[in-house]
Amino acid sequence: MEILIAEDMLLLLLDDESGKLTLTSYPQTVLGGALLVELAATGAVEVEEKTGLWRSAKVRAVAGAAPADPVLRAAYDVIGEPPRTAQDLVERLGKGTRDALADRLAGRGLVERRDDRVLGLFPRTRWPAVDSTHEQDVRRRLTAVLVQGVEPDERTGALVALLSAIDKPHKVVDHAGLSAGEVRKRAKAIAQGDWAAKAVRDAIAASTAAITAVAATTAAAGAASS
Template sequence: MLLAEDLLLLLTDDETGKLAASGTEVDVALGGALLVELALKGRVDVAGANDRVREGRLVVRNPDPTGDGELDEALTLVVEREGKKPQSVVTRLGKRARVRLYQRLVERGVLRVEADRILGIFPTHRWPSNDAAHESSVRTALLTALREGAAAEARTGALISLLHALNAVHKTVAPDSLGLSETELEASAKRIAEGDWAAKAVRQAIDSINAAVIAATSSAVIVGGGGGSS
């Protein structure tokens, strides 16, 4: 399961099938999750002082296919836009990714799709849970990390970092389930987002990507935001 799919599951209410954050914000975060996964796999990095592209821009370390169609499509886009700022690539990666990821989760039996209409006119979809086993295992790792204030492995650290960038940790985890206040929960997420849970190269890439997610999300909200579940 992709990191972006785990993020989308956490941000989608199991009962209503609706998002816990605005569609615009989620789309940006999903683009960030795809880029983070490419970084974790050693395919993409943020350029250093002596790289072939300008420092701080995206550089491709390994263009070989990952074996996952969605991730390979993301890698192709990054290859085409090598040398660009992470923010611009995150935004591009997030466009239309949400519905494709939802459809993958439906095909795997994790979610089901329910068609509806807003005001009886405008078509929309909801994506309630069909099999919560995978999400439950992801959530268990998330809760353990947040309770301890540290991530045991990079994937959980990346997921919490993305949720923190969205300011959505409290929307996916009930603070009282951990015996924490909302302030304490956010503080724990912040420690993890800034923590030393990844190798140096991956850490640098994820720091830049998370900054891009925050910046792109802020820009989208200022322009007009977005919403909806499909």
């Protein structure tokens, strides 16, 4: 079974040594967006045209196109009928996904599960790296695209767009010779490019818009409580 885009994204979000999530405070949304993009790439869902500037694009499952992969199948079943907005879906798709994906990565021997308690009271689960070979390959491909100017393939382009949505592309590559701002600018341009099929581009646009909206809401809530 091939590694999903969402699994690659989770590897990038996990600190290799501590096994803790980094880079984003809303991993559920990001992983949900990654699943939505993969469903579009496999032809399992379609993103409908937006009906207004301020309306989120709607997504519907394609009848008879349920994926064989169990994680994608579960996401496909969540979408169901009637069509839902992308902003609603990235939250729904991402719910509980982190641990399911991490368990799969552990089964592949890429990370290991460590359960302990903070201060001896609060349970937590961490996922430190065991074999970083695959993650290093993902980072090399991201570096080739973001730093060396290589044209992205569909999978790498999707990762770049998702990282751009959380404003972190410069955090996952060695950008010697380029500033963080230049890497972020390159990532934004790629996210808006035409390197993928229309169905995938539409899903990426809908997912990243939804992630950005959640990020803005989270930031506003944090500012209001401070």
